[in-house]
Amino acid sequence: MKKKVIQKFLTAALSTAMAFSMLAGCGSEPAVNSNESGSTPQQSSQDNQGGGDSQESQDSQASAAEGGSASGAAGVEGFTAFADNVTLKIPVYDRGQAGIPDVKDNYWTKWVQENFGDKYNITVQYIPIGRQQVMQDYALLSSSQNLPTILMEYDYDKLATWSEEGYLQTIDLDAFQQVAPDYYAAMVRNNQLVYTEMNGETYFVLAERPYYNTTPNFVTFYRMDWLRQVGYDHIPLNREEYLDAMQKIMDAGICEHPGGGAMYDAKGGEQVYATRTFPLNEEEWAMYGDFNIPSMGWEAHKKALKYLNEDYNLGITNPEFYTIDIATAEANFYAGKTYAYGAYMAPSMPLLDNFYAQNPDAELAVYTFVGEDQKTQADPGTGDYPLYRADNPFGMTIGFSAFATEDEIKAAWMYMEWMIQPENLHTLQWGIEGETYTLDADGFEVAVSDYEGEYKMGFNGNKDYWCVVIEARNAGDMYDNIRMNSPKGYPQDFTDQIIGIYDLNVKKAELGYPISDALFAISIGAVDEYRGDLQMKYAEFKDSLIMCKPEEFDALYEQYTKEYLDMGYQEILDERKAAYEAGKTTKLPDNQKAD
Numbered sequence: 038m039k040k041k042v043i044q045k046f047l048t049a050a051l052s053t054a055m056a057f058s059m060l061a062g063c064g065s066e067p068a069v070n071s072n073e074s075g076s077t078p079q080q081s082s083q084d085n086q087g088g089g090d091s092q093e094s095q096d097s098q099a100s101a102a103e104g105g106s107a108s109g110a111a112g113v114e115g116f117t118a119f120a121d122n123v124t125l126k127i128p129v130y131d132r133g134q135a136g137i138p139d140v141k142d143n144y145w146t147k148w149v150q151e152n153f154g155d156k157y158n159i160t161v162q163y164i165p166i167g168r169q170q171v172m173q174d175y176a177l178l179s180s181s182q183n184l185p186t187i188l189m190e191y192d193y194d195k196l197a198t199w200s201e202e203g204y205l206q207t208i209d210l211d212a213f214q215q216v217a218p219d220y221y222a223a224m225v226r227n228n229q230l231v232y233t234e235m236n237g238e239t240y241f242v243l244a245e246r247p248y249y250n251t252t253p254n255f256v257t258f259y260r261m262d263w264l265r266q267v268g269y270d271h272i273p274l275n276r277e278e279y280l281d282a283m284q285k286i287m288d289a290g291i292c293e294h295p296g297g298g299a300m301y302d303a304k305g306g307e308q309v310y311a312t313r314t315f316p317l318n319e320e321e322w323a324m325y326g327d328f329n330i331p332s333m334g335w336e337a338h339k340k341a342l343k344y345l346n347e348d349y350n351l352g353i354t355n356p357e358f359y360t361i362d363i364a365t366a367e368a369n370f371y372a373g374k375t376y377a378y379g380a381y382m383a384p385s386m387p388l389l390d391n392f393y394a395q396n397p398d399a400e401l402a403v404y405t406f407v408g409e410d411q412k413t414q415a416d417p418g419t420g421d422y423p424l425y426r427a428d429n430p431f432g433m434t435i436g437f438s439a440f441a442t443e444d445e446i447k448a449a450w451m452y453m454e455w456m457i458q459p460e461n462l463h464t465l466q467w468g469i470e471g472e473t474y475t476l477d478a479d480g481f482e483v484a485v486s487d488y489e490g491e492y493k494m495g496f497n498g499n500k501d502y503w504c505v506v507i508e509a510r511n512a513g514d515m516y517d518n519i520r521m522n523s524p525k526g527y528p529q530d531f532t533d534q535i536i537g538i539y540d541l542n543v544k545k546a547e548l549g550y551p552i553s554d555a556l557f558a559i560s561i562g563a564v565d566e567y568r569g570d571l572q573m574k575y576a577e578f579k580d581s582l583i584m585c586k587p588e589e590f591d592a593l594y595e596q597y598t599k600e601y602l603d604m605g606y607q608e609i610l611d612e613r614k615a616a617y618e619a620g621k622t623t624k625l626p627d628n629q630k631a632d
Contacts, residue, residue: 140165563612
């Protein structure tokens with residue numbers, strides 16, 4: 038597929054070479070790009086520039102620069118209507134959740150059309166993308182040359198794959214800055230410009246991810262009532278306490294298999310952070326650290342699976358775990374068949390709606406206060422260090438369709454700049470005061486969790502629409518963010534506990550415990566070639582390793598690791614190692630790096 042190119046003006050200061058020269062002064066901030074997700078993700082905020090120096094190309098782009106902003110002023114102040122109607126196609130996740138308005142046609146899609154599209158002669162179309170089938174949906178759209186104008190994903194490696202496969206066109210950041218100065222300024226403020234390139238060309242712009250290494254946005258809910266029944270006044274702090282508590286819960290007849298379990302989900306990856314040796318070996322971190330492709334053969338991975346094998350053989354894990362999908366695993370939590378379950382925090386959470394409907398008198402906890410000296414607080418007991426995965430310092434990685442015209446790209450940039458304006462962003466995030474939200478005594482928005490009227494919002498407060506700008510509602514102060522976004526209207530108020538998690542994460546961050554995955558300034562071709570087959574085969578290996586007898590584990594792990602390496606994982610490791618040795622990766626901050 039031929040890639041379209043928008044004129045290239047990027048200065049030498051933004052070249053890959055300069056990006057790496059900046060690395061030494063960046064401290065713990067990443068300084069280069071990756072084709073592999075680090076987000077969580079980062080994931081997920083995860084994210085560049087071509088030639089096109091002919092006079093025809095220059096004339097075409099000069100015309101595009103005027104279309105929609107004829108006054109020449111930067112940003113919204115310069116926006117004017119296109120002379121001819123422009124169709125702007127925006128992807129939106131179709132999560133298949135009951136009770137959510139039609140993602141492509143609801144009050145809020147109409148609101149965007151009326152307040153943005155009609156004003157600038159742009160027809161805004163939302164294109165549903167299956168959350169569990171992102172790559173397949175985009176591949177089908179590409180094969181019919183019907184990609185959305187904007188392509189965006191939390192996993193950077195997906196965008197890297199799309200750039201390699203010709204789905205994306207390169208962009209000119211100077212032109213983007215002229216159309217979207219506030220959006221561009223946010224990228225500068227968040228040190229994101231060095232992530233906009235892939236293989237020396239500019240492809241991406243990036244949404245914001247607030248508090249990427251300390252945020253408690255994903256919270257795990259524990260059955261505190263069960264723990265109290267067996268003599269615990271706190272969530273287990275280490276593996277010894279975890280095993281003890283689970284055994285006592287089983288012995289008391291409270292739950293047959295409190296650890297629950299679910300089949301391997303490639304989308305969720307395999308996170309083996311808590312079993313790593315700390316401080317970290319930097320080369321191993323670069324080679325094995327990505328969570329998307331399981332790191333078989335790495336000692337941290339072997340140790341993590343050995344813990345799972347122990348849980349299975351002790352009866353903590355549901356022996357039918359390999360048949361349990363995500364929806365069933367969640368339903369098992371409601372039904373009292375699982376001790377803990379996690380979800381992203383929001384004022385209104387289907388997880389809590391369903392749980393309290395079935396367990397109105399239950400007590401949940403996300404954190405328990407047991408002393409300022411506890412550094413492993415709320416650790417699930419699956420590792421030796423309170424290490425956890427930090428997101429990348431960006432939210433959505435955003436590229437633009439290779440099939441899009443210059444006017445369509447300009448319309449996309451206008452949409453992003455319009456969306457980042459505080460009044461527009463606030464309305465899309467919260468809705469209508471007195472309907473979808475109210476204000477508390479401190480002036481904070483409180484979502485009406487059971488709202489079913491005309492203005493009913495999409496998943497997680499319309500997040501799948503405004504994620505093109507920012508990953509989470511941000512009041513500017515994390516304590517305010519937590520108060521604003523913590524679950525509301527439930528039998529328990531988790532706000533103080535979630536603040537406790539955040540305070541603890543700040544301490545952990547000072548010690549270097551939140552780990553971001555390595556980002557690569559070049560594409561790792563073996564990842565795209567082998568990832569799918571490796572993930573499929575790994576599901577089989579993992580199930581067998583969990584269910585084997587403890588005395589069989591070591592020999593079976595060695596056998597499967599050899600097969601895994603021969604299937605292509607060794608090539609991935611070799612390419613990553615070569616990139617690391619060539620200086621084409623981010624580096625660990627000093628407080629995480631072994632001497």
